[in-house]
Amino acid sequence: MARSVIDVSDLPTYAFGSRVTPWWGTFSFCLLEGTGFALGIGGYLYLAVTNRHWAKDAVPLSLIWSALFTLVLVVSALPNFLIRRAAMRESLRSVRVLLLVMSVIGLVLIGLRVMEFSALPVRWSDNAYGSFVWLLLGLHGVHVLTDVADTLVLAVLMFTRHGTGKRFSDAEDNAFYWYFVVLSWLPLYAVLYWLPRL
Amino acid sequence: MSPAAEERHETRDTDLGDEELRARLSKTWGTARGLIGVLSTVDHKIIGIRYAVTAFTFLLAGGIMAIVMRLQLARPDSHLVDAELYNQLFTMHGTTMMFLFGVPVGEAFAVYLVPLMVGTRNIAFPRLNAFSYYVYLFGGLMLWGGFALSIRPDVGWFSYVPLASLDFTPGKGPDYWAQMITFTEVAALAVSVEIVVTVLKQRAPGMTLDRIPLFVWTMLVHSFIIIFAMPAVMLASSMLIMDRLVGTQFFNADAGGDPLLWQHLFWFFGHPEVYIIFLPGTAFVSAIVATFSRRPVFGYLPMVLSLIAIGFLSFGLWVHHMFVTGLPEVGAAFFTASSMAIAIPNGVQIFCWIATLWDGKPVLKTPLIFVLGFFFIFVAGGLSGVMLASVPIDTQVHDTYFVVAHFHYVLIGGTLFPLVAAVYYWFPKVTGRLMDERVGKWQFALAFIGFNTAFFPMHLLGLHGMPRRVYTYPAEMGWGGLNLLASAGALLFFASFLLMLWNMVVSARSGSFAGDNPWDAETLEWATSSPPQPQNFDRIPYITCRAPLWDQGGDKAVVGGLKVDERELIVTSITEARPDIREESPAPSIWPFLAALATAVAFIGSIYTPWAITWGSPVVAIVLVAWFWPKTTEENV
Numbered sequence: 001m002a003r004s005v006i007d008v009s010d011l012p013t014y015a016f017g018s019r020v021t022p023w024w025g026t027f028s029f030c031l032l033e034g035t036g037f038a039l040g041i042g043g044y045l046y047l048a049v050t051n052r053h054w055a056k057d058a059v060p061l062s063l064i065w066s067a068l069f070t071l072v073l074v075v076s077a078l079p080n081f082l083i084r085r086a087a088m089r090e091s092l093r094s095v096r097v098l099l100l101v102m103s104v105i106g107l108v109l110i111g112l113r114v115m116e117f118s119a120l121p122v123r124w125s126d127n128a129y130g131s132f133v134w135l136l137l138g139l140h141g142v143h144v145l146t147d148v149a150d151t152l153v154l155a156v157l158m159f160t161r162h163g164t165g166k167r168f169s170d171a172e173d174n175a176f177y178w179y180f181v182v183l184s185w186l187p188l189y190a191v192l193y194w195l196p197r198l
Numbered sequence: 199m200s201p202a203a204e205e206r207h208e209t210r211d212t213d214l215g216d217e218e219l220r221a222r223l224s225k226t227w228g229t230a231r232g233l234i235g236v237l238s239t240v241d242h243k244i245i246g247i248r249y250a251v252t253a254f255t256f257l258l259a260g261g262i263m264a265i266v267m268r269l270q271l272a273r274p275d276s277h278l279v280d281a282e283l284y285n286q287l288f289t290m291h292g293t294t295m296m297f298l299f300g301v302p303v304g305e306a307f308a309v310y311l312v313p314l315m316v317g318t319r320n321i322a323f324p325r326l327n328a329f330s331y332y333v334y335l336f337g338g339l340m341l342w343g344g345f346a347l348s349i350r351p352d353v354g355w356f357s358y359v360p361l362a363s364l365d366f367t368p369g370k371g372p373d374y375w376a377q378m379i380t381f382t383e384v385a386a387l388a389v390s391v392e393i394v395v396t397v398l399k400q401r402a403p404g405m406t407l408d409r410i411p412l413f414v415w416t417m418l419v420h421s422f423i424i425i426f427a428m429p430a431v432m433l434a435s436s437m438l439i440m441d442r443l444v445g446t447q448f449f450n451a452d453a454g455g456d457p458l459l460w461q462h463l464f465w466f467f468g469h470p471e472v473y474i475i476f477l478p479g480t481a482f483v484s485a486i487v488a489t490f491s492r493r494p495v496f497g498y499l500p501m502v503l504s505l506i507a508i509g510f511l512s513f514g515l516w517v518h519h520m521f522v523t524g525l526p527e528v529g530a531a532f533f534t535a536s537s538m539a540i541a542i543p544n545g546v547q548i549f550c551w552i553a554t555l556w557d558g559k560p561v562l563k564t565p566l567i568f569v570l571g572f573f574f575i576f577v578a579g580g581l582s583g584v585m586l587a588s589v590p591i592d593t594q595v596h597d598t599y600f601v602v603a604h605f606h607y608v609l610i611g612g613t614l615f616p617l618v619a620a621v622y623y624w625f626p627k628v629t630g631r632l633m634d635e636r637v638g639k640w641q642f643a644l645a646f647i648g649f650n651t652a653f654f655p656m657h658l659l660g661l662h663g664m665p666r667r668v669y670t671y672p673a674e675m676g677w678g679g680l681n682l683l684a685s686a687g688a689l690l691f692f693a694s695f696l697l698m699l700w701n702m703v704v705s706a707r708s709g710s711f712a713g714d715n716p717w718d719a720e721t722l723e724w725a726t727s728s729p730p731q732p733q734n735f736d737r738i739p740y741i742t743c744r745a746p747l748w749d750q751g752g753d754k755a756v757v758g759g760l761k762v763d764e765r766e767l768i769v770t771s772i773t774e775a776r777p778d779i780r781e782e783s784p785a786p787s788i789w790p791f792l793a794a795l796a797t798a799v800a801f802i803g804s805i806y807t808p809w810a811i812t813w814g815s816p817v818v819a820i821v822l823v824a825w826f827w828p829k830t831t832e833e834n835v
Contacts (some may be wrong), residue, residue, distance in 0.1 A: 002216075002754045005405055005740050008768055009210055009759030015779050021322050021399050021769060028391040028425060036429040037410075039466070043459055053454040059512050128455035131446035135437070154704045154822055162828050166782075185347075 011135050014090045014166040022173045029181040033143065040139060041191050044132045048195075056117040057129040058196040062119045066193050069112040073182050076105045081177045092163055093172055099155035102178070113141045136188055143179030143181050150174055211737060212758040220736045221704050222762045227319060227732035229786060238786040240324035241732055245331050246310025247628065252335055253303035258695070259342065260294035261288045261642065265692050268652070271687035274673040284669030285352035286371075290345060292355025293375060296471065297382045298338045300613065301424075304478030305389045307620060308417045310628070312393055314723035314730060317402025317739045319767045320783045322395035323388075325825065327789045331390035332794030337381025340802055344374040346768050351375035354667070356464055359449040359457045364442045373442055379435040380801060383428045386474075390421035390428075395451045397421075399769050402722070403757050403777045404741035411721045411744075412488075414494055415502050416481035419509045422473060426513065427470035434463035438553065444808055454711050458523060465516035473512040477505070477607060479616035481546060483569050486619050487551045490566040491558025491718040494745050497550040504543035504550075511540040521592045537587035541580060548577065563717075564638030568619035571646050572611055579607025582657065597667075602661025604651045618645070618698060626712030630728045637697060645694035651687025655680040659760040720745035738768055741775070789825035 017023055046056050079101050086094035116137065122130030154174055157167060203643050229239040239245065267287050270278045279287065307373055311319045321327050344350065351371035353362045362372045401410070410418075434540045438460065440446040447453035449460050488495045495501060514536040521530060551573070560566060582604040587594050595601060618641070626632045671677055715724035724747055726735050737756035743749040760766045760780060769779040800814025 004212060004737075004758035005755045006757045006777060007211075007212070007759040008403075008757055008780055011759075011768075011777060011780045013766075013780050013782065017776055019769070019771075021395050021781060024395040024399055025391055026333070028394050032391075032425045035426050036433055039430050039433055039463065043437075043463065045455055046459055046462065047454060050458070051451070051454050051456055053452075058455045072234050104481055124440075124444065126447075127453045128447045128450065131437075131448050131455070133438075135448075137445070149819060153826070155551045157330050157828070174223055 012167055014169045016169055016172050017176075019173070020169055020173075022169070022175065026173055026177050026180075030177070034180070034184060037136075037139065037188065040132070040136050041187060044136065044191060047128055047132070051125065054129060057122075057127040059121050059129075060196045061121065061133065061193055063193060064118050065115040066189065069109060069116060070109065070185065070189050072105060072109055073185055076102065077103065077179065077182055080175050080182075084172050084175040087168045087175065090168045092158070096155070096158050096163070096170065099158055099164070099171065101149060102151050103148065103155050104137065105149055106144070109144055110141075110148060113137070113144060116139075125159055133192060137193060140181075140185055143184065147178055147181050170178075205500035208764070209762045210758070211760050211762055214762065216736065220731060222629060223733040223736060224731050226763055229732065230325045234788055235786070237791045238328075240320065240328050240786050240790075242313050242321040242327060242629075243322060243730060243732075245324075245327050245735075246306050246308075247688035248331055249302055249306035249309055249334070252331075252338065253299050253306055256294050256298040256338060257303070257503075258699075260291050260299055260316075261692055261695065263291040263294070264798055265688060267291065268685040268688040270669065271671075271681050273682060274675070274678045276670050280671065281661060282835070283350065285667070286345075286350040288667055289354055289375075291339065291353050293351070293378070293458040295609075296355055296475070296758050297379065298334075298341070300475040300609070301382065301386050301471075302334055303617065304420065304475065305386060307478055307482070307624075308393050308420070309389060311624065311723055312396055312417055313400070314726065315411050315721050315744045316397060316400060316405060317722045317741065318396065318400040319734050319738075319765070322400055323392050323784075325386050325784050325787055327392055329786075329790035329794050330385040330392075330730050332791050333381050333797060334385035335389075336794060336798035337378045337385070340381065340798070341374055341378040348373065349374055356468065358464075359438065359441075359460045362438060363449060370805060373439055376435040376439040376442075377801050377805055379431055382800070383432045383435075384426050384797075384821050387428050390424040393417055393421040398772050400767060401770055401773055401775045402739050402741050403434070403768060403770055404755075405770075405775045407773050408498070409744045410743055412484035412498070412501055413481040413721065416477050416505055419505045419552065420477040420481070423470050423474055423509050423512060427474065429472075430463050431467035432830050434460060434467070437463075437660060439805075441620075443805070447646050458520070461520050461523065462516070465519045466513070468519060469516040470512040472605075472608070473508060475564055476612040477508070478709060479572070479613045480505075482616040482620040482623070483551060483572060484594070484608065485719070485721065486565045486616075486623050488745075489623075489717050490561045490563060492561070492718075493554060493558040494748075495550060496557060497546075498744070500546050501550050504546040507543040508540060511536060511543070515540065518587060518592070522596050523590050527598075534587055534589055541584055544580065547574065564633070564635055564642065565619040565623040565685060567639065567642050568615050568622070568645075568674050571642060572619070575607055575611025575615060575646075575649065579604060579609075583608060591737050595660050596658035597665055599656040599664045599666060602666055603653050605658060606656070610649060610653070615645070621698065621702070623717070624723075625705065626709075626716050627723055627728045630712055630713050631705055631709030633701050633709060637701040641690045641694050641701065644690055644697060648687050648690030648692075648694055652691050653687070655674050655684045657685075659684075667833070702778055715747065718747075720748045722746060733756045787825065788823060793818065793821045793825055 014020065079098055083098040083102060086098055119132065122133060124131050124134035131198060151174060154171055157163060229235055229241050229244060250331050266279065270284060285695045309321060309327060316743045351374060353367055353372055357372055357375055360366055397414055437448040441448050447455045449455045449457050451457060484495050515533060517525060517529060517533040518537045586604055622633050622638055659677055659680050662677060702764055712728045714728055722739060725739060740755040740757050742755065757768065757777065765783040765785060767783050768777050769781045770776055796818045800810050800818060803810025803814060
């Protein structure tokens with residue numbers, strides 16, 4: 001005979017951070033995408049060490065656009081932090097405003113990434129160095145693009161009748177993923193822009 | 199009325215009697231009829247079965263290719279197939295077995311069984327699960343559709359450059375191969391994330407870390423290995439296809455690239471891949487050994503630690519596939535040592551299983567018999583593996599049939615034998631009927647004799663110098679007799695699978711009824727009906743020990759308070775599995791199917807023009823937004 005020993009009817013239907021399943025989903029995706037980045041950097045370094053053409057091919061990349069991109073990206077961690085906090089406090093007004101801010105920042109970053117590409121001194125087909133520069137920049141660009149798209153959709157959602165309850169948890173989760181986009185860029189930036197100058 | 203008060207008025211499971219509760223939950227969690235309903239389902243059991251059926255179909259297809267190759271090699275100077283077709287056959291055989299059968303079949307069992315074993319109502323992210331299945335299906339159909347249309351990769355399942363580069367292999371074969379990799383790895387990665395989250399966050403209350411069934415632990419480690427290994431092959435296959443399609447130079451040594459980079463990236467995935475395929479086998483063995491020994495597996499803690507050790511060590515072995523590429527000596531020594539080291543945790547597992555059988559009262563039903571076959575064959579494969587880990591022996595027998603013999607002993611012994619055992623073991627849960635025992639024993643005899651007759655002679659052929667991947671050989675080499683023997687064995691082995699298929703079809707119709715727990719097993723999937731209701735459990739069990747069905751006796755402690763008319767499940771804390779949230783599980787949706795379709799069109803189109811990605815991405819994006827856009831108050835992942 002079944003005997004009820006715990007009653008869960010008073011438990012909440014959503015929460016924040018590592019208590020909920022989407023956070024762990026996002027975390028797992030960060031792990032696997034981070035592995036992709038790490039292997040990409042590994043491949044770059046492998047060729048830098050083993051191929052004797054590399055030193056000649058590895059022309060330093062222009063620092064201007066990438067510096068701007070990096071600056072805006074790092075600064076975006078602040079509104080991102082605030083969005084997490086506002087989401088966890090379920091403050092609809094702050095979340096709306098900050099999502100708009102993050103959307104604008106995201107679009108600016110995409111613009112800067114496009115400028116970065118257009119200023120590259122090598123094409124992907126010139127040599128393996130060029131291939132790797134385009135690959136790594138593109139791979140990270142795709143991450144920026146998808147999270148900005150996610151942020152835009154979420155921003156729109158928050159201005160509809162859906163902007164309640166569980167959506168705050170989604171906003172918090174989205175902000176969590178943005179930290180990954182920021183953090184994964186830093187080693188890529190160092191390798192792509194500064195290593196060839198050493 | 200405030201939302202909280204409104205919520206309190208909804209029907210909870212504690213308000214209803216058993217029969218009404220079952221009917222209402224089954225309606226809430228059920229799958230709609232009709233084509234749209236079928237394509238929209240998010241029930242992990244239905245998707246798990248689809249994964250399994252698809253994977254077994256590919257097993258049959260890959261098996262037929264093997265049989266054609268064995269017929270060709272049965273006698274010297276044979277002309278049944280020519281060299282070109284032979285190259286295509288071994289490429290398709292390896293690719294199909296590794297990517298379209300080996301990995302997905304493990305996922306199939308995980309998707310079906312893990313949510314049941316941890317006592318929850320659906321897998322985490324069920325729509326992602328549906329999406330992953332369709333992506334896998336489309337990837338497999340693309341590869342085999344291409345084969346039917348004579349677009350055939352013929353450069354091996356590992357697609358080494360420079361052979362696979364555009365200069366040496368024009369045509370679209372390797373591009374189809376590379377895109378198929380992307381499809382199947384996307385699917386495998388998605389399932390792994392679902393399994394990790396299901397195991398960490400959706401365990402029934404009370405199922406603390408040290409009460410997780412070994413099967414589930416194994417699938418958790420398996421999923422983590424996939425998460426860290428598969429990105430390597432996705433990256434590599436994307437680089438390969440870019441070299442071929444848009445002129446990047448990753449693997450072109452003349453332009454600063456390196457063909458060995460391909461090998462490193464491929465084997466960084468490729469060796470963990472062996473464990474990705476093998477670990478589900480060990481999961482089956484742990485479950486079956488316990489049930490048929492009538493006692494829990496000996497040494498729970500060393501078993502779990504061994505699994506985790508295997509997970510880590512599996513990433514330290516990849517270079518042993520590259521011993522003849524001219525490595526620095528220190529590197530070769532390191533990878534020899536790590537290749538031998540992984541035999542230790544594997545050995546611990548084997549000893550624990552043997553100890554369990556030793557201490558228990560083994561019941562020799564078909565599942566256990568196949569597991570005993572696994573011990574013999576896998577240990578033999580492990581022994582030749584330790585031999586190959588040493589550089590001098592490896593250098594001598596590299597690319598000979600000795601290696602073919604070794605990895606078939608490991609892969610078939612380590613995976614297929616436990617898999618057949620698993621089919622016999624869980625078939626009654628899935629269908630409600632038992633498979634025929636007598637046919638099962640005949641099948642074992644055929645499979646065991648057939649397998650060893652097919653593959654043992656290959657050790658000798660390899661030592662006699664017969665190279666791999668040759669479509670024929672001259673009679674003067676003296677390899678004819680052993681090859682004929684091997685081919686005869688292969689036919690027997692193949693026949694054993696036809697026998698299983700027949701047994702499955704007949705038993706599904708007229709096998710004897712199984713009841714909930716025909717084997718008197720210990721884990722939670724046996725605590726529900728066979729086949730399980732859409733909701734898995736009418737009332738969520740509360741777990742107080744490691745073998746709930748053995749040790750909790752008639753005391754059915756359950757958790758109450760979930761809504762009946764919404765898809766609610768309990769999210770628990772990671773270590774102690776304390777109930778924390780009532781999370782809503784996503785309802786069926788057609789969008790995952792459409793998203794997979796859009797993705798497939800974009801991927802296949804990209805083989806012909808890079809613009810397919812440019813034009814395909816917005817379509818995929820729109821479909822994804824539709825997928826995630828809330829319809830009412832439901833959740834959507």
